[in-house]
Amino acid sequence: MKLLTYQTQKSEARLGFIHNDKVIDIQNFGDVMQFPLPSTMLELIDMGDLIIAEINSLMKSCDPGDLIGISFTMEEITILAPIPKPRKNIIGIGLNFTEHVAESARTLDTSNELPQKPIIFSKPPTAVTGTNTNILLNPKLTQQLDWEVELAVVIGKPGKYVDKKEALDYVFGYTVINDISARDCRRAGQWIVSKGQDTFAPMGPILVTKDEIPNPHDLNLSLKVNGVEKQNANTKYMLFNINELIEDLSTVFTLEPGDIIATGTPAGVGAGRSPQEWLWNGDVVEATVEGIGTIVNTVKEINV
Structure with a gap:
């Protein structure tokens, strides 16, 4: 199912889902079908995987005429981030593609050795923004604004000490994140100032439930700046795949419904280019993951 958070x-x-190129309001759909359904993504995730099968079943028995008053065209809505206000920080994974490790070592102060365990950082909930919004550039903080397209995993049920063989059972769905980074804002090796500024986690445009993505380890990732392709790779080249990430993370802390894991970016970031390239006022960034979609954001300089 293709889920989204929207407003008119x-x-x-x-909360809505896409059906025949229209957005059906989930709570109103539940009212029509006399089956209580929530109005937010997090509430839906809390209901567990089986709720998606139930909604699909209800759709099969629904009279198309009943959907007329509870559906919208894409032109009638504004798409927000799938989870506009995550309950906790987004979990980021650094240096999770071999070539990105190499390019970072050339131009940043990171090691050229492949990580032996996942490198974990976080982005605050206030970093989240949706598609067709601005990425805010504060020139007093950074002159090195960079891009990173990533597949994001959304957790669907609590997990502690999860075995990697069972890890995908804990996934609710997938979305796209652009892990915006201010390369000159790292402090003593810590990344949260670089990664966690407001609007530095564009997310969306939709959340696709895991039943529609049978193999998340074979999805193309790409990113364009002003129409020029900068990144193009595939999730099969992750150093630590999703199963391994969930096993490792759940050993450190309990994963909970609605947790978001940004699984890392491939090579092609601005810091790794020769000469280096940065995002500036007016630049348009398009981050795409196969099977999910594209988030589009424009850089806007702010004066504070």
Whole structure:
């Protein structure tokens, strides 16, 4: 199922799903079918995997006429981030593609040795923004704004000490994240100032449930800046795949429904180019993951 958080001119944020190129409001769909359904993504995730099968079953028995009053065209809505306000920090994974390790070692102060365990950092919930919004560039903080397309995993149930063989059972779905980074804002090796500024986690445009992505380890990733391709790779080249990440992370701390894991970016970031390239006011960034979609954001310089 393709899920999204949206709003109209008359509504606050609402939860919907895409059907025949239209957005069906989930809570209103539940009212029509006399089956209580929530109005937010996190509430839906809390209901577990089986709720998706239940909604699909209800759709098969639904009269198409009943959907007319609860559906919208894409032109009638504004798409927000799938989870506009995560409960916790986004879990980021650094240096998870071999060529990105090499390019980072050439131009940043990271090691050229492949990580033996996942490198973990985080981005605050306030970093989240949706597609067709601005990435805010504060020139007093950074002159090295960079891009990173990533597949994001959304956890669907609590997990502690998860065996990697069972790890995908804990996944609810997948979305796209652009891990925006201010390369000159790292402090003593710590990344959160570089990674965690407001709007530095564009996410979306939708969340695709795991039943529609049978193999998350064979998805193309790409990113364009002003229409020029900068990154192009595949999730099969991750150093630590999703199963291994979930096993490792759940050993450190309990994973909970709605947790978001940004699984790392491939080579092609601005810091790794010769000469280096950075994002500036007015630049348009498009981050794409196969089977999910594209998030589009424009850099906007702010003066504070």
